Amino acid sequence: MVIKGTDPWVTEDSLEELALLADTAGAAVVERYVQVRNKRNPATFIGLGKVKEIASCNGQFDLVIFDDDLSPAQVNTVERLIGKRVIDRSGLILDIFARRARTREARTQVELAQLQYLLPRLTGQWKHLERQAGGIGLRGPGETQLETDRRMINKRITRLKSDLKRIEKQRSTQRKKRSDQFKVAIVGYTNAGKSTLLNAMTEADVFVEDRLFATLDATVRSMKGLHDEQVILIDTVGFIRKLPHHLVASFKSTLEETVRADLLLHVIDLSHPHYIDQMKQVEEMLIDMGLKERPKILVFNKADKVEHPAEIKRMRDEYPDAEFISALKGIRVAALKKRLSRVKKQLQKGTLKR
Ligand SMILES: Nc1nc2c(ncn2[C@@H]2O[C@H](COP(=O)(O)OP(=O)(O)OP(=O)(O)O)[C@@H](O)[C@H]2O)c(=O)[nH]1
Numbered sequence: 001m002v003i004k005g006t007d008p009w010v011t012e013d014s015l016e017e018l019a020l021l022a023d024t025a026g027a028a029v030v031e032r033y034v035q036v037r038n039k040r041n042p043a044t045f046i047g048l049g050k051v052k053e054i055a056s057c058n059g060q061f062d063l064v065i066f067d068d069d070l071s072p073a074q075v076n077t078v079e080r081l082i083g084k085r086v087i088d089r090s091g092l093i094l095d096i097f098a099r100r101a102r103t104r105e106a107r108t109q110v111e112l113a114q115l116q117y118l119l120p121r122l123t124g125q126w127k128h129l130e131r132q133a134g135g136i137g138l139r140g141p142g143e144t145q146l147e148t149d150r151r152m153i154n155k156r157i158t159r160l161k162s163d164l165k166r167i168e169k170q171r172s173t174q175r176k177k178r179s180d181q182f183k184v185a186i187v188g189y190t191n192a193g194k195s196t197l198l199n200a201m202t203e204a205d206v207f208v209e210d211r212l213f214a215t216l217d218a219t220v221r222s223m224k225g226l227h228d229e230q231v232i233l234i235d236t237v238g239f240i241r242k243l244p245h246h247l248v249a250s251f252k253s254t255l256e257e258t259v260r261a262d263l264l265l266h267v268i269d270l271s272h273p274h275y276i277d278q279m280k281q282v283e284e285m286l287i288d289m290g291l292k293e294r295p296k297i298l299v300f301n302k303a304d305k306v307e308h309p310a311e312i313k314r315m316r317d318e319y320p321d322a323e324f325i326s327a328l329k330g331i332r333v334a335a336l337k338k339r340l341s342r343v344k345k346q347l348q349k350g351t352l353k354r
C-alpha cells in the first residue's frame, strides 16, 4: 500500500526488492498488488476492497507478503479474510536470516529477533482460532496453553540475551587484542559485493552469492599483499531499506565491529538501477549508528558491469575521492589496498581528519 504522493518508482523498486527477498526465501511471486490510499485502514492496513480482490484472485498461492510492517492484529484480520497465511517484510527478512545464520552468534541473534517478533503475535493467533471454533473448548485450556507458551518464550528470550552477552564478551576480548591494529569495516547495501571485496583483498573464502543477505556474520581478516600486514578488514551484514529497528538492534554485536572501525569502506553496486537510493539508505543508517564523522572511502563496485561508461565518468566527476573498482575481476583492487595503507598512515599521524 502506498500513501498518496509517494514517488511511483520508489514503490516499484521496493516491490522489486521484496520479490527478490521472496525469491531468496524460496517463494515464487505469482501476483503483485499496489494500492494508493490517503491513509491506512487501521483494521486491514490496505482497503477492505483490496483485501477482497486478493482473496478472490484466481491464481494459486499460499502466502501473501506485505511490503510494510503490519501490526499483529492486522495480520490476523487479513489472514482471516483471505484465508491464507500473511507475513510482512520483517517476517520475510527474519525467515531469510534464519536460513542464512551459520555461526552460533548469528543463530542466537536471529532466534532472539524471531521470538521477539513472535511474542506479540501469539495472542492474535489464538484469538482467531477461538473465534473460528466459536471459542468452545478452547478458551480454558487455550488460554492456559497461551500463557505457558508465552512464559516459555520469555524464558528463552532471557536465556538468549545472556548467551549473547557472553558471546559479546568473547568478541570484546578478541577486539582488545586487535585494538592497536588499524580496522577497516566494509559496509554497504546487501548484494553490493562486500564479501567479494573482502575475499579479493585478503584471500579469504567468505560465502558469496547473487542473493540478498548472503552474509550475516562479521568476518575479520588481515589484508594480504602489503609490506605492513597490520590492516584488518571486516565484512559485515548488508543494509536494506525499511529494515526494522528491532532487527537491527538484535544484530548489535555484529554491528559493533563496524562501530569500532577506524575507517569505513562504503561499497556501492554501481550497476544497480537504483544505486543512488541504496547509497542514501546506507548513509542514513550510518548516521543512525553515530558514524557520520567516521573516515570513509566510497567504493563504487561492479564497474565491469556498468552498461554506459559515461555513468562512471559522471560519478567520477561528482565523487573525485571515490574508488571505482571491480572486486570480481580484481580491477583496481590493488590500488584500493595501497590507498588503505596510505590512509592508515595519515590517520595515525593525524594528518587526516577523523
Ligand atoms: N559483475 C560483478 N559482479 C560482482 C562484483 N562484485 C560482486 N559481484 C557479484 O555480486 C553478487 C553479490 O556479491 P557478495 O560479495 O555476496 O555481496 P555482499 O555485499 O557481500 O552481499 P550480502 O552479504 O548478501 O549483503 C555475487 O554474485 C558476486 O559475484 C563485481 O565487481 N562485478
Ligand SMILES: [Mg+2]
Binding pocket: 194, 195, 196, 207, 208, 214, 215, 236
Ligand atoms: Mg556478504
